[in-house]
Amino acid sequence: MPIKVRTKRMVVGAVAIVACLIVAGLAFVFYFMHSVYETEQLVEPMEVPAAVRASFAKQYPDASEVVWESEDGLFEAEFRWQGKNNVEAHYTADGAWAKTVVPIRFGELPGKVHDYLKSQDGYEASEPERIEWPGSPPTFELKLANQLMEWDCLFDAKGDLISRTRDGPVLE
Numbered sequence: 349m350p351i352k353v354r355t356k357r358m359v360v361g362a363v364a365i366v367a368c369l370i371v372a373g374l375a376f377v378f379y380f381m382h383s384v385y386e387t388e389q390l391v392e393p394m395e396v397p398a399a400v401r402a403s404f405a406k407q408y409p410d411a412s413e414v415v416w417e418s419e420d421g422l423f424e425a426e427f428r429w430q431g432k433n434n435v436e437a438h439y440t441a442d443g444a445w446a447k448t449v450v451p452i453r454f455g456e457l458p459g460k461v462h463d464y465l466k467s468q469d470g471y472e473a474s475e476p477e478r479i480e481w482p483g484s485p486p487t488f489e490l491k492l493a494n495q496l497m498e499w500d501c502l503f504d505a506k507g508d509l510i511s512r513t514r515d516g517p518v519l520e
Contacts (some may be wrong), residue, residue: 389417389418389419390415390416390417391416391417391418391423392416393414393416395416396416396423397423397441397442397443399441399442399443400423400439400440400441400443402443403439403443403444403445404425404437404439407437407445408425408427408429408435408437410429410430411425411427411428411429411435412427412428412429413427413428414426414427415427421440421441422438422439422440422446423438423439423440423441424436424437424438424439425437425439429450432450432451433451434451435448435449435450435451436448436449444482445482446482447479447480447481447482448479448480449477449478449479449480449489450477450478450479450480451475451476451477452476452477452478452488453476454473454476456476456478457476457488457490457503457507458488458503458505458506458507459507460503460506460507460508461488461490461503461507462507463507464501464503464507464509465492468492470494471492471493471494472492472493472494473490473491473492474490474491474493475489475490475491476488476489476490477489477490485504485505486505487502487503487504487505487510488502488503488504488505488507489501489502489503491515492512497514497516498514498515498516499512499513499514499515500512500513500515501513
């Protein structure tokens with residue numbers, strides 16, 4: 349028995365709606381993945397401006413295992429320095445130092461940060477860092493996560509909370 353024309357149209361319409369939903373879902377997933385993962389690009393050392401390499405060599409003469417990246421108009425050197433891995437120094441294209449991010453142990457955080465962490469039941473802290481800025485006292489950053497969400501917490505040199513920014517869902 350042949351299918352009525354009206355039924356065919358309904359089936360075709362339903363298939364079209366499902367197809368649109370699938371395409372929209374895939375677009376969302378790719379957009380989300382792009383926004384979650386960093387967009388840094390590796391740069392060969394000889395592609396880094398001479399002024400940047402010179403500033404870096406002067407500031408960190410004993411750095412080793414240097415890898416260069418470029419992001420948002422800054423050049424970032426990730427390297428090993430004074431026994432610490434994954435130190436990051438950021439420079440503008442003209443060689444001006446923008447900041448340095450140094451991974452630290454929790455014991456190196458100011459006391460007020462520890463007090464704040466004690467008040468955050470159900471959250472786990474990770475990745476403590478000291479951020480050094482030209483002409484300013486250092487700040488401290490760490491990740492704070494529960495089972496659903498992750499935040500970047502920024503503290504001033506005394507350990508007072510400056511900001512708590514949602515970093516996205518925990519994907520692991």
